[in-house]
Amino acid sequence: MADAPDPRVTRSRAAVLAAARDLLREEGPAALTHQRVAARAGVGRATVYRHWPQPEQLLTDAMAGVSMPFFLDPTTPVRAWLRQQLRVLADELVLPDVLAVTTSLLHGAVWQPAITERRDRLAAAMADRLRRALASAVHSGELRPAGDLDDAAALLIGPLLYRAVLEPRRPVPDTLIARLLDQVGAWADDGTS
Amino acid sequence: MADAPDPRVTRSRAAVLAAARDLLREEGPAALTHQRVAARAGVGRATVYRHWPQPEQLLTDAMAGVSMPFFLDPTTPVRAWLRQQLRVLADELVLPDVLAVTTSLLHGAVWQPAITERRDRLAAAMADRLRRALASAVHSGELRPAGDLDDAAALLIGPLLYRAVLEPRRPVPDTLIARLLDQVGAWADDGTS
DNA sequence: CTACTTCTGAGTCAACTTGTCTCATAGGAT
DNA sequence: ATCCTATGAGACAAGTTGACTCAGAAGTAG
Structure with a gap:
């Protein structure tokens, strides 16, 4: 049982991770070197080494702080849910x-193999969530798919x-999202256009 | 006139750039540090410093070696040209x-601002080439666009x-490319399906 | 072929970073 | 009040970086 987490450890880890994220x-x-992170966090350099012997772990943990909970818990109608999810994702x-x-x-x-694995898990999760949501829409008759x-x-x-990565200054208009939705297949008219 | 390029300079630059690309x-x-690149190129460390005082320039030049000549010189029918271009791009x-x-x-x-500028130029060029090609297809009556x-x-x-970047192990099938094409708008039937 | 100019590669050097270690101390448990 | 443990400061060797020098080779011009 790791039931007694030393408050000092908690504090140090939090400060370091916040600095690493910044x-x-x-x-x-x-920029995520032990030295810079330690200085930014107001923490001893040795402390960072203690908790994250390899800089790669520090990067991984810092990235994990920004989670990507997209396409979770679909609701019906799926089309409206998907539109909202894509809007949020774009933003x-x-x-x-x-x-x-x-x-x-x-x-x-x-x-970096460790990051490859992370990426693959993220990609698989997104693809799987979308596939399930769309499959349910197909099953309920809401969607007639236009392809795989x-x-x-x-x-x-x-x-x-x-x-986001190539044209970051061009926002994603709602019309573009609507176009993406229509491309998935033919949606049963639910009045939301 | 920089008309007399010293062969030694040419040779050194070529060796260094090849090593940098590798x-x-x-x-x-x-990995593009002066030391590693020099060692890989079989060249003195000082030589690399002479030609590329900042490592960033070395990265930029190494990237420039891989050009991306996509969506150039559209031919008619635009649909077939576009399909081929997308196939090549995907591959x-x-x-x-x-x-x-x-x-x-x-x-x-x-x-890195210098790289930001490169990216913006690339993105603008691709968007522009595509826009022009599609506009010509619209003008010739080949395409009735489905949006902006x-x-x-x-x-x-x-x-x-x-x-490519998230699911690199899943190839892009021709059917997916066809789907992308159809999404641009309605194409006049040209017999190529 | 000779004399010149220029580029090269080897090396030196100080400044800095990295990873490891020690140790006094302060924060937190009991 | 007493012990335990994480912390921060610092020392340390090893390696890297960027700047410099210099003899010699490669290339050019006569």
Whole structure:
């Protein structure tokens, strides 16, 4: 039972992680050295080494602080839920914290196996959630799909990702989201246009 | 007139850039230190410093070696040309060299102004080329657009980018590309289905 | 072929960073 | 009040960085 967490440990970890998140957002993952994080957190350098012997773990934990709870708990009608989820995703993706974590994840995944695994889990989770939600809509008769449901993640999230990382100054209009929705298939008219 | 390029300079630059590209592909931009590049290129460390005083320039030049000549010189019918361009783009994006440059570009653009500018130029060029090609198709009556042509880049390239950086093990089937094409608008029947 | 200019690579050097270790001390449990 | 443990300060060797020097090789011009 790890039931008695020393308050000092809790405090140190929190301060370091907050500093790491700030540095990640402001200057990118390369700034997450033990020294800089320790200085920013107002903490001894040795303390950072104690809790995170390898800088990679520090980056991982800092990224984990920004979670991505998208496409969870679908509601009916699925179309309205999906529209709202895509809207939220588009808006969140351009937030500095989220963008920093996203690009660091995509970038790090190319060369660091630990991050590759994280990325794969995220991608699989998103694809799976979307597939399930859409499958339920198909089952209930709300949606007549226009193609493989396994492609839905790429089709729906892809354009939002493109805007966030390649054209960050162009916001995603609601009309674009509507277009993405229509592309998934034919939706039964539910009055929400 | 810089008409007399010293062969020694040419040779050194070529060797260093080749080494830099290899390192970028194999280990990412963080590996592009003067020391490692010099060692890999079989060149003196001072030589690398002479030509690229700042490591950032070295990264930029190494990335420039992998160009992205997509969506150039549209032909008619535009639909067939676009399908072929998307096919090539999807296939190229997963190549190690291209993927390394792409993710480094997206990642670096978040914090390094020089790379931000590169990314913006690339994004603007792709959007512009696509917009022009589609506009000509509209003008010739080949395409009846289903929405803003300025969104075409995000709609067409976004899903391919998503697959490349988030689901690199899932190839892009031709059926997905066909789906992307149909989403741009209604194409006049040209017999190529 | 000779004399010149320029680039190269090896090396030195100080400043800095990294990872490890020690130790006095303060915060927190009992 | 007493013990325990995490902390922060600092020391330390090893490695890296960026700047510099210099002899010699490569290339050019006569």
